[in-house]
Amino acid sequence: MVAIRLPDGSTKNFPGAVTGAEVAAAIGPGLARAALAMKIDGALADLKTVIARDAAVEIVTAKSPEALGLIRHDAAHVLAQAVQELYPGTQITFGPAIEDGFYYDFARNDTFTPEDFPKIEARMREIVDRNLDIAREVWSRDDAARHFAQIGEKYKAEWVREIPDGEDISIYRQGDWLDLCTGPHLPSTGKLPKAFKLTKVSGAYWRGDARNAQLQRIYGTAWASEEQLKAYLTRLEEAERRDHRRLGREMNLFHLQEEAAGAVFWHPKGWTLFRTLESYVRMRLDRDGYAEVKTPQIVDRKLWEASGHWDKFKDAMFLATPRAEGAAAEDGGRVYAIKPMNCPGAVQIFKQGLKSYRDLPLRLAEFGACHRYEPSGALHGIMRVRAFTQDDAHIFCTEDQITAESIRFCDLLRSVYADLGFTDVHVKFSDRPPVRAGTDAIWDKAERALEEASKAAGLETTRNPGEGAFYGPKLEFVLRDAIGRDWQCGTLQVDFVLPERLDATYIGEDGQKHRPVMLHRAMLGSFERFMGVLIEHFAGRLPLWLAPVQAVAATIVSDADAYAREAVAQMQANGLRVELDLRNEKIGYKVREHTLAKVPLLFAIGRREAEKRTVALRRLGSEAQETLALDEAIAKVRNEAQVPRAAR
């Protein structure tokens, strides 16, 4: 007898081994129809799996949180079958479920284009209509390897050989189509909702390695219902509306052009935002015990060789040599590199003069402009550029101070993010990468120190194996934006390696030389990227204190021009970023324009206002008007526009 415990606490007894489908049927015909898979003692399994012992079983339906993953994984298989039916000779490789959808990687000589999608989607629907039974089989390694080799699936054959001993080699059969897959899967293709859509094709490397063959990846999205699919497509449109490249142009913040690919031309408004952000961060650092420095832009490559960056990153560095005849020789044949990062420079400042343990921790901040030759395919708007400014700082401290400094930084970071409108932050812990500097003993120490520190700072971290910097492990702070997207911005890295390589020392209490530890840290990461994130997070509707143009004073009739000028001058004298719109246009036109430009405040000034020395205030996103005396309006707006924590 087999006793099956159900989620509601009840137990159903069966005379012998049962399948999930039978359990579902025993509960009710509705559930039997809706069943997609099950969980046996919490582990996801096919409905056809035979349960031979007592267990807790939960039937998974389209409403279960696990359903989307199953649906997407099945959609990937149906896609693969459709593609192989339509394009014989195409090899299959991998096709997992991913966030919001799925993909499948194919090897084929001809290329897929989006024009192929309608045909493939139609075939996918047809496969759903065929309602093919999906069943798991366990094969021997030899049989599986032989089978895939025989039918020309060399990627599958390769993979079969690498499945560890002791693991089942499971094959899913869907009609007469087979795939090597761990599952689980829906009981038949007919259970797959038709709420899917192919979205894009791209290249992808076999096993994620650029040295391997490039495959063709077809992406799709799949949902439990048409409504969900529609909602997803709407979400994509929303993301497109927020695109910082589009808003940057529309709001006249910046532009990019090919003579300086990967570098930003900041327009007055964009630069105003940049400066506002910079001075805010500077204020926070000033108040948190940092000293700001500035290090050279062009530095002899010897320094980068010493730091280890040359070895690892020389291909991504810009070089600079004097151009004048004979100058290079006169200069001792030096080769300079434009700095790709600030840390070696910070170490040079630390090394000036003897440092005592009494000087530690020493927090050196730098708004460092760095240049890196990023691969052309990596460039993306202002989010991934070749010239950027970090809100960088290096904290030189003793090992004992790591924890306290980490806590202090995390506190600052949380508060800064909150001021900037981000409260949903999670933290990744990236440990030692395969290629690294420093001994394992040093890495053990560094990882332990960072773990302790992050625990002490009250952070919950998820592990990110092998993703640390070459000189040390790091915490990465990921912000979730208004529409649920994640952006990695802040970082905290523990570094025992660079102080050693660049020979930084301090004199300890014992009168002996010691190595300081270096903490590399950034909050925004790069201003360029962070500004892109801000723009997208707020959809261009920046909070008043950040808005490059906080208000526009727009006249209704030209008789009000003189008063409007005076009002704007007063506002500007009070530190508000206000523009004057005296154009020969109707107020409706001006309202529309400034609304589209996402200016937070609009002061309409007509004859009435000029006579009574008032302004009619309209706020972005509202149609209400509020008439205020000029002085009152200035006081009010000034208060609202205050930089967070600026008041003393």
Add this chain to the structure above:
RNA sequence: GCCGCCGUAGCUCAGUGGUAGAGCACGUCCUUGGUAAGGACGGGGUCGAGUGUUCAAUUCACUCCGGCGGCACCA
């Protein structure tokens, strides 16, 4: 860097083997209008760059540059 797609006016986009068009924006004039587009007229393009095919290339081919979507990379 790799795969695919794209590059026509400031922006969004039509279009053609015989050297180009719309809407918005811009300029001038009229209009002084009370909260999301008032009217008239006008200027504006080496059709990304180069090479080739052709009597003729913005259109076809190739190379390069840049952009977009992924992949890889990200000190």
